[in-house]
Amino acid sequence: MPHPSDPAGAFEELVEEHAGALHRFALWLGATPELADDLVQETFLRAWRRPEALSGVTDPRSWLRRILRNAWIDTGRRSQHELDVDDVEALWSADSYSADVADDIASAESSQMLAEALFRLPFGYRSVLLLHDMEGLTVAEIAAELEIGEAAAKARLRRGRMMLVTALAQAEEDSMVRYGGLGCYEARSLVSAYIDNELDTGRSTMLEQHLQGCPTCPGLYASVVRVQGALSSKRDPDSTIPRELAAKIRSRVAAAHGSSE
16 A cells, blocks of 8 residues: 555555456456456556545555446446346246256356356446455455445345356357357457467367358458458568658657757
């Protein structure tokens, strides 16, 4: 926590201690890696602007998570396929309803499926579920951090778990047809690395088998290859900067240098 005698140095320690955890939390909220970077930067920027608020904080990570959640809300991002809480409650109230999530969610592939399923939960339920089951906070601690009642926090946790299982079950149904051991999303995410010869033999073989059997991915793969080739064809190692542009740049630099003296 920043100390009046050395606020900058102490703030660096704050970043060092909490940035990694905040980045992971942002990813599981549903952010892309690039957005997670932006959210973490924005979190610390907002914290730096409010040193008087941080001086009285007893749990810096909780305080920083609150800032990050607000920054996420400010982005206005939500899943187009967000589950309805009442619909899930109705499913679970039926004696005939069941789910069989067969994949091991510890695997890298299922981690992607888990992240996508989490993003289908309304933000308030997703936050409680992550804080409790991933971050290890108690219901009382979650209630305090989110400024809600403990009964509300417990209800969100129960419903969040139900919704996550339902979302995973639906994702499993949507991914039943697989080629080469890969679902379409994962296969498409490997295309760029495949083109650049960055995949190991096993993953390359799986992707090739997927492309041989899948009716939709080959067209996307071919399009990526064509676009990459079109851009590469524009490469001109002997190109030079236009004289007019070079003159403008030199003029701007000279003017800036003169004004700084």
